Amino acid sequence: MLGDPFLHEKVERLIRKDRLCAEWAVVSASDEVTRLFGSGHNEDAYIQERKHDVVFVCDRLVRALAGTEPTLSLTEPAVVVARDVSPADTAAMGEMPVLAFVTERGSRTSHTAIMARALEIPAVVGVESPLLGELRTGDQVVVDGFRGVIVVNPTPLIIEDALARAKRHSAFSQGLRGGGRDRPTMTACGELVRIDANIELPEEVSVAIEAGAQGIGLYRTEFLYVNRNVPPTEEEQYAVFQRVVEQMDGRPVTLRTFDVGGDKFASAFALPPEMNPALGLRAVRLALRVPDVFLAHLKAMVRAAAHGDVRIMIPMVTSLEEVRQVKRLLLQAESELGYQGPRIRVGMMVEVPAAAVIADVFAREVDFFSIGTNDLVQYALAVDRTSRKLATLASPFDPAIVRLIDNVVRAGAARNIPVALCGAMAQDPLGAVLLVGLGLRCLSMGAGAVPEIKETLSRVTVAECERLAQGALEADTAEAVEELLAGELAGRLLDILTGSVE
Template sequence: MSGRRSSDPPPSARVRALAGIAGAPGVAIGTAVVLGTQTLAYPRRHVVPQEFETEIGRFQDAVAQAQRDLREVAAQVGDRRAETSILEAYLLMMGDDALADAVKIQITEENRSAEWAVAAACASLAGRLALVNDPYLRERSHDIEFVGERLIRAFEGVPSPRTIPQMDGPSILVAHDLSPADTAALAGQPVIGFVTEVGTRTSHTSIMARALEIPAVVGVSDATQRIATGDLVVVDGMRGAVLVRPGPEELKAAHARADRHHAHARELSEGRDRAAVTADGVRVQLRANVELPAEAVLAREQGADGIGLYRTEFLYIDRASPPTEEQQFEIFRKVVQAMGPKPVTLRTFDIGGDKFVSTFPLPPEMNPMLGLRAVRLALSRPDVFLEHLRAMVRASAFGDVRIMIPMVAGLNELRQVRALLAQAQEEVRARGQACADEIPLGVMIEVPAAAVLVDHFAREAAFLSLGTNDLIQYALAVDRTSRSLAYLASPFDPSILRLILNVIRAGRDFSRPVCICGAMASDPLAAVLLLGLGMRDFSMEAAAIPEIKEALRRVSLAEAEQVAAEALSRATAEEVEACVAGAFAPRLCDLLASES
């Protein structure tokens, strides 16, 4: 008969190691405060036609109240621009016409009270987004849930489902999820770390945590059940690990790791505003990949030389009709002004494929990733695409704007987009609206056919941008969302290096700028290899910029070129990676360790 021996510690005292996703870097050690997950209570009442106008009016009042509440939170945040920008995005979502239309349909066609209509509309929109493979768009489902909760709480008589308690000492906040408003409201509280059950690195909670420089681990299954208020907790935001009730040895190791991270972060912070220059004085541009206006602010704070990729498809998700030109223009203008005078590259919408979007009725396809998506979809709807381009053209009056086309496979696509861009410029000028005299039009090289014919693209495009995520997927025939095949999708594969080198050479031959904006750019070893291949312009997640800047400062161009030449002679991804790591891992060990 088995059982717990008297010498064993009680279950509540045993150390637990919980795995999650690294949301924001750093190591925090503190006492857990667990927020309950009570369901938001609201009346579910059927209404009759005579009440429709009243219910719509109640919804409009709730929107106004929720926006006032959120502005109060923004005022508490003060001049921290990244956090304020995220809250402004929520204000826009609350007042979105598409959401209002969905709520009105719930009221007038489903005969639901305003509170119930908000809950149903948001649940429907969020549920559809949660099913997509694209992580950026999937994370927007949580944003819609947050907006729905804030709106319902704004109705008179609906109690808040939870309150964040006052904390006396260094605390680790544990919750199912935290909205940016919840996170911002913690200003002044001694919260030193976050643990949530849902979320990814692209979620607003993670972005806020990075802006506040608070270590966070997200996506920890059943965290609110496995951690109790009062537990001592270690949050490791580099490894995506949470240690509950650590012993003396674990605590000692955690404190040492926290000290190393603080010293490393301080060193990177001190060099944040310095130019990215190799050890032998070669200047490199480090730009940011962003999706939301708030991330543009973060990019500037991380020392970005501009935005190398601004994703615009979030504008089109969960809408019954496309966003208006004015709505798009206002967002693009904010991003351009936030980065000014540094350049901003706006990518035309890359939707279709695995990116669910209700704006366009897409045909069912056996393989949507190879179907009507990105530039193909845009050219099939020139009316919608022209509005998109006009908004970009107008934003060019406020700073250095470049436009980039995704998923281009043939020159005819580039030529058609160029003609539409010229038409958009003519229409903007005819209205008397300001715009730049010239707007560079470039292409993303992410389809193997474009990489093979890159010399032709380099003749006609103003610049080339390597989208290595999709290039790897298509060149190696590996679904990049498949965990079982992830080991095959290596950026160090020799075939990928040869395609990249082909693009770099074409850019050099035709005097065209070449940028790389895939995840490969944010890997220190890969970045040094790319430098040796001839890359001088990188774009990556803003948080990675200080580390890549530091990695490039530690190597000379001459040695990077020598190692790249050796790597090109290798036959497998493993051999290439071993070649690069053997040369550079010893001097980049602290940067590489911060990722693990």
């Protein structure tokens, strides 16, 4: 967006002809451009998002020109309330005394929300703007991330109740962690299920191990590219990958090649402005447009493979040719490095409906599948994953999603290749039961959810899971699927679903 000629021309005109300083010119140009999007009252959700993007980028540019720190900085415990918080800023919160955060933008499957869960920071996203407008610095706020509720200036009774529930939830979570860290995940009938963790930052590895994860099922490497003007060098990436692989001490680590674009902005790439970035130049499409950058990325991964069990996963695949091009570049990387280690397995994310429909074709080309339900839901149901207004439609329990997952699992079984699932659906107790019933035996999730899902699966048999999955495949609405699962499981999973023992 910074390279948008329309915005660039307006800023330059204001500086050269109107003699404004650079900061004032950017603010004036931002105002002028956003007015073109409309008045702001009954706007389309997509238009609102694009208007916000202009304001967000221009604000960052103004702060950069002024020499002020563009990232969040806190010196004492506080709740952060903002129109939006980028995934990069969310990652930085892990090092600050952030008690919780609340945003106007986003949904439970947006990357900011995913980061919050990974860092175990209570968060409520997609809050209606009138409520945010009531908040002032210094106000007391109760943020209940479990229920998706915030209370402004609560009464002493509400505060007492919130603190009691938080204490019970903490005790319950610690109890789950303490009893099953080194215990393999097993259903009530003795079937083993592999539970891995999704991470964004190397610092999360120790959290994943402590939670009982058996491997890293998804390392989102794109966070190496945010908050910097040029891509990281091969050496920088290798150092990070090596650290992660060595910390896992022989456990498998799946490195996903960078998925930049869509709602993950990285200034290291001069991405062209697009009307719909989610359907534009992102992930593997972008990687193949910058082969030198991508080759250095792959070389760092190959070098890390000398330190442990490394697999490489390609995001947003839509065609066989994309897979083949990546594999050719990987062979080039191995050749240039003189790599002599074990064969590195190459898999793909199944997160585009086209890939799910012809999974049998892709199964002949890759070593494993990992289903990404967050984007699969977005693309299959035509629902923007960052839209709060459409959040109720973005259900992984929709019959279309259940059947797509079933198709991918069957395609993998036919070719005898592993199929995992690394979307938010895996860390939903009801979702995990359904997935096991559909035939999945590897689930990857935020580290914080690992103990709960291990406990969930220990309370059900495979036969029960399969019976529920068959019912879900025959259901006609997402509500019917959820009612089926909740009706059968709510009683025995009540403590897990509510987050505490009352």
